[in-house]
Amino acid sequence: MLIKNAVLINEKEKRKCSVRIADGKIKEIATQLEAEKEEHVIDASGYYLLPGGIDVHTHIEMPCGNLVSSDDYDAGTKAAVWGGTTTVMDFAEYDKGEKLQDGLDRWMTKSEGKSYCDYSFHMTVSGWDETTEEQIHKIKSQGITSFKAYTAYQDDIGVNDKELFRILKCMKKIGGLLCVHCENGPVLECLQADLKHVNPGRIRNHPESRPNLVEKEAVSRVIDLAAIVDVPVYIVHVSTKEAVEVIRKAKAKGQKVYAETCPQYLLLDEEAYNLPGFESAKYVLSPPLRKKEDQKALWEALKDGTIDVVSTDHCSFNYHGQKDYGKEDFTQIPNGIPGIENRMKLMLTYGIRHGISLEKIVKVCSAAPAKIFGLYPKKGVLKIGSDADMILIKQEKAHSVTWAELHQRVDYTPYEGMEEEWEIPYVFVHGTCVVDHETWSGKKHLGRFQKCI
């Protein structure tokens, strides 16, 4: 297949050229390429050609108490591809009493043969005993090089400081990267209990029990613990101006800290907790939505490189039948919002409005995640030999996001009514044109598990 006359965008490159793809890879890139006999040609004049998006923070078909997040691999990855994302990295988890391998095996089974785009995993580590190091080693030998720890939810999936420190030391030993959810769990649980005692059904209790400093304190502690061990660390879903400041200082001192934020923290704010009735439950996620001043700090951090990655933390729960599980008790509202399908268009629209270049959008949504998690240059860049996971994009008239147009398996979108002014009319997965304007032609599940290096 030949894509002619596109403007190719990589993180440090912008040029008009034609691209030939064969056997799922990029075969040739040149200013002019002539079509071979019977070759399928797409004239991409007026379009930009970008590497497909890489979303390194998703929770597909994830158990949460008695519930399971509403997208499975079939639905979640289909929505990802519709939205221009061609690789996802999901969090694999194990249950109490199980080995890490049991959790990984379960995630492998859920995803195999059911994914429309390539995928890999970060392995959650939710405790520590004398066998954990060997277990982590075994997981790494299977191509999983990044792990996850939660400083919240210590009674469930989270870890205390001692366990966290052991995991960081293990990362240093094996050359792994730890992603950390940073909130002070014990403190927010105290705040939750006090608020619940007064009025358990009030949704504003959710943000009020997780103030900015609950995040900042944990970010600061985790960065210091990583400094003691002298190991890189990746802070997931940064949401506050205070945490941004801590990360900026650590980076300035030369510490290897990676930071991620998500479109919801850049674009939505705590006003969402003032909606009538139970509507605000649609915005219950952790960390919660913050103030405009936090948004401003996050955009600045994205621009100056303090934040490296924009991913989604996609974790869908239906408003009817799942979110309402917590109608009488705000602590029982399943945490999470959908966004896997919206990230690229929202970042193109609002990123550019904030003065961010297309190259930078490729960097934070594709190239940097691929580099940090060991998928580069197979993914995250358009160059000869790379996977032909690509999108053709075009600026159009602004229109409103509506749930009815989306493909995620969930009954609402938190971005309802927001503007999008970029279209992604073509999406290629392994060189196959899976999305062609409104037509889906992904007949097969082309996604394969990707080993990270």
Ligand SMILES: [Zn+2]
């Ligand atoms: Zn998450």
